[in-house]
Amino acid sequence: MTSRRILVETKNLSKDPPPGISATPDEDNCRYFHVIMAGPKGSPYEGGLFKLELFLPENYPLCPPSVRFLTKIYHPNIDKLGRICLDILKDQWSPALQIRTVLLSIQALLSAPNPDDPLANDVANMWKNDEEEAISVAKSWTRRYAVMDS
Amino acid sequence: MNTEGDVDSDMECSDNECFGDDSDYYNTDDIDIEQVDPSKNDPEYFEFECLTEEQVERLLNESVELLSNNLQILPSLAKVLLHYHNWNVSEIIGKYRENASQLLINSRVKPSSAPASNNCSRYLTCPVCVLTHSSDKFLSLNCGHLFCKGCWTIHFEVQINQGISTGISCMARECEVLVPEDFVLKLVLQPNIKEKYLQYIFQDYVKSHPQLRFCPGPNCQVVIKSQDTKAKRATCSKCKSIFCFKCGIDYHAPTDCHTIQKWLTKCADDSETANYISAHTKDCPKCHICIEKNGGCNHMQCYNCKYDFCWMCLGDWKAHGSEYYECSRYKENPNIAHESVHAQAREALKKYLHYYERWENHLKSLKLEKETFDKLKTRINQKVMSGRGTWIDWQYLFTAASLLAKCRYTLQYTYPYAYYMDTGPRKELFEYQQAQLEAEIENLSWKIERAETTDRGDLENQMDIAEKRRTTLLKDFLDV
Structure with missing residues (x-):
């Protein structure tokens, strides 16, 4: 059952990719996806291309996929190992969600950081106390780590 | 025949003896029992029952049946409602009469949208x-x-394997509707997973029921039931665990649940200092020979120079007569407000150490007195063998030892209480009573360890005094 579901999702992702996101399965492992996400317009991540990895566990879609940023990013809900604090990746997961919806939710998180539910405490504090400074750090990190044509 | 009896009670008494009619004897006995109603006299009085899993099952099913008959709903839905409302049947019925649809939405039986x-x-x-x-x-x-x-089946299996039972919800995105028991049981067919589900759901039901508590003893299946959900002492009939009914940790009178939690966290955090304190030996204050404490009593006698001293304060034991017994009281530096921050920090640590040392010391004494208990057995065996009294003659020592443990246990838990108390007359009273209790306990401990005869009068007197001090303190300060 799971293989059929993964097959359908993979086909849909390549046929009709969500805007600003590409997800391609690994050649050797159809459960491992290489993801590239463009920083959303109007966010401090604009202009950057962020690499992520996405893995579908054995119980997928009854269990949520594991997703992690590989590119360094300055964001209150993403820690320095790239782990993401997002409810649908944990207790709010529903088997009716898909890889596509998960990636779109992550993209939305980049546009709207939530410093009240932080994963990276120092970043979140900066975001709350001095948002302007936090945004400028996020922009400089984007330039430094997420712009590939340098 | 007793109509004249109330004229002269002495007559009545002799009448009864003469005629062998004991109906009145039992009557007066009843009055005696009423006079010593434990719920009024014993500050630790607590009514509870120890139930088996089957008995709990029956109890829960009664509520389920009552509700499902009353509202004409399926028992499995009644269970969802009961679990959500902490088994308060009348509250559910009230809300149902008021606004049935809102109740079902709030309890996650019905969806909030169409x-x-x-x-x-x-x-x-x-x-x-x-x-x-x-x-x-x-x-x-x-x-x-x-x-x-x-x-659905795989969804349930994944959730159950994560320990989720009453909380399993619909698979749709952002749908909050909970899956009732019969729906799960219809679809989950693997016997081991079904078994797990039934076990988890039972645990959830008991935990949501305000009158029920699982016994915290290891591998103990007993459930304790009480109408009264106060921080009182419950004892498991099966594994003999003694715990606080309200918070489930070791019984802690006179300290309340919140304070003891704070204290235990503090003690765990300050483990470095605790390590430093837990050195087991001290030097004799007179001859400076190194002494290891191997009994529970704090009244020490140096085996070398025979000096009597207090293990806690290393002061002369003679100064520990009940009125002067100040060893348990912490003397705060009165000028502390004017001292530097550094000195204040040192004072705070000193204060904590004072209470911690005593807390830790009584804990250790309790453990050592367990060993004393075993030593008592051997000693009594020897006495009986050498013809000095019978086994029964020596039994009183065991009673004394268990009373000592009970008293020392309460004394141990007076220290966190005192630590968090505000300075003032009430604290002074508390520390006075605490000191009195401590003095009597040490006396008792000393006497038990050295009891050489079957003469029990003195010891029983001491037991009575110690227990009275303990109940007095609890009556005045146990506030649950």
């Missing part, structure tokens, strides 16, 4: 496995979200 409409085609595609099946393979809850039976 149920999803389903087309009635013969074949449907399951959104989870994206396979197409005939529509009779599909099931939904009240919310109308259809999924195939196979996906």
